[in-house]
Amino acid sequence: MTGDSKTSGHSLWGGRFSAKPDALMQAINVSIGFDKRLAGEDIAGSRAHAAMLAKAGILSAADAAAIAGGLDKIEHEIAAGSFPFRDEFEDIHMNVEARLGEIIGAASGRLHTARSRNDQVALDFRLWVRSACDRTVEQLIALQRALVAKAADNADTLMPGFTHLQAAQPVTFGHHLMAYVEMFGRDAGRFADARARMNESPLGSAALAGTSFPIDRHMSAQALGFDGPMANSLDGVSDRDFALEALSAANLCAIHLSRLAEEIVLWTTPQFNFIRLSDAFTTGSSIMPQKKNPDAAELIRAKIGRIMGGLTSLTLVMKGLPLAYGKDMQEDKVPTFEAFDALELALLAMTGMIEDLQPNKPAMAAAAGAGFATATDLADWLVRTLNIPFREAHHLTGAAVKRAEALGLDLADLPIAELKALDGRITEDVYGVLTPAASAASRTSYGGTAPDQVRAQVARWQEILR
Secondary structure (H helix, E strand, O other): OOOOOOOOOOOOOOOOOOOOOOHHHHHHHOOHHHHHHHHHHHHHHHHHHHHHHHHOOOOOHHHHHHHHHHHHHHHHHHHHOOOOOOHHHOOHHHHHHHHHHHHHHHHHHHOOOOOOHHHHHHHHHHHHHHHHHHHHHHHHHHHHHHHHHHHHHOOOOEEEEEEOOEEEEEEEHHHHHHHHHHHHHHHHHHHHHHHHHHOOEOOOOOOOOOOOOOOOHHHHHHHOOOOOEOOOHHHHHHOOHHHHHHHHHHHHHHHHHHHHHHHHHHHOOOOOOOEEOOHHHOEOOOOOOOOOEOHHHHHHHHHHHHHHHHHHHHHHHHOOOOOOOOHHHHHHHHHHHHHHHHHHHHHHHHHHHHHHOEEOHHHHHHHHOOOOOOHHHHHHHHHHHHOOOHHHHHHHHHHHHHHHHHHOOOHHHOOHHHHHHHOOOOOHHHHHHOOHHHHHHHOOOOOOOOHHHHHHHHHHHHHHHO
C-alpha cells in the first residue's frame, strides 16, 4: 500500500517525475499482490466519498452517477475474477482508479478530490480489521456453543484435574470444557472492545492535514457504519492501534487455542486415552500402520506462531515511526492478514474437533482416582467432622497417603484400622468422601465442579450464546 509516496512517471501521479522506476524499486514498492484483498473496502470507501462530495456540491450529480456506475462494474468484475489487477498501478487504490478511468473517462479523476491515498488506505485497512473482528467473534461463539453442548453431555463425566500435570483432584469433563468457554468468552469481549474503539473514520484526513474543501466527514463516516470521524487528521492517517489491538486480542485467543490443542494431543495418547477423534480430524503414518495422529490439534498449536508473529511484526514496524505516514506502514497488512487467516482456520478446526471428540468415560473415571486425588477430601472431612485445624488435618492426610502408598492401596481402600491409628476419632463415615464421584459432587461452591454447578453454568452460557 503506497500511501503518499511517489516514485516515478506514473500516469496517475507522476507529474513530478520524468523517469520510470528501477525494477528493484518497482518490486519493493508494489503491493497489489496482497492489498487486492482490500478491494471491497476500497470500493465501499469510494462510494461513500463520492456520495458525500456530491451532497456537498463538490462533485456534480452526473459525475457522481458515472462514478457510482463505474464502481459497480468494477465490483462485478472483481467478483467474477475478470478484473485486470496490474502491478504497474502498484496498489488496490490505483488499480481501481485506473480501471474506473477506462470505464467512465475523465470523470474518474474527480473521485480523488479531498482525499489522499493516506486516508484511503487507513480507511480500507480499518474496515478490513473491523470485519475481521466481527468474523472472529462469530467463530468464537460457534466454538463456545460446541464446547457448551459437549459439556452438557458430560456434566458428571469424571476425570482427573491436574496441577503441574499431576493428578490433583477429581473434576468433571464438563467442568474442564466450561473453563475454555470462559476463556473464549473473554476473547470475544476483547475483539468487541477493540472493534468499538476502532469504529471511527479516518476518511477526510487527506494526506495528513485535512482538506480545504467543504466536506462532510460525518456523512461519509455514517455511510460506512462508523460512530463518527476521527478528530485529528494526523492521527487519522498514522494510527494503526486498531490493528495492533486486534492482533493483541488474537494473540490471547491463540494462547487459549494452543492450550486446548495441547490437551487434545495429550488426551488422545494411549497413555491418557481420555478421548477419541474420528478419521475426520486425524491422520495416519506412512510407516506405522497403527498410528492415528491428532494432526489437526498439532497444526492449531503450530499456527499460533503466525498469530504471535503478526503482532510482533506490526509492533516493530510501528514502534519508531514519526507522524504522519511512512512507507514502512505498507508492511502492516501482510502480518495482519496472515494472523487472521491462521486464527480463522484454527477456530474452525477446533470447533470441528470439539464436536467430533468422544470421551472414553471408563478410562477418565479410572484416572480420576489415581494419585490419591481424594486426599484433600479426607483433609476437609477431618476439619468439618472432627473440628481439626486444617494444617493438622493436612499433616494427618499426608500420613494416610504415605501409609496407603506403602500398602499399595488407594485411600478409599485403606482399612479403617489404619485410619484410626492416625486419629482414633475417624469413623467409617469417612469413606463417603473418598471416592472420585463423591469428591466431585461435594464441590458445590459457585463455579465448582459439582455436576449441578456445571449444569448451572451450561444453562447460563446457553442463554448468553442464544
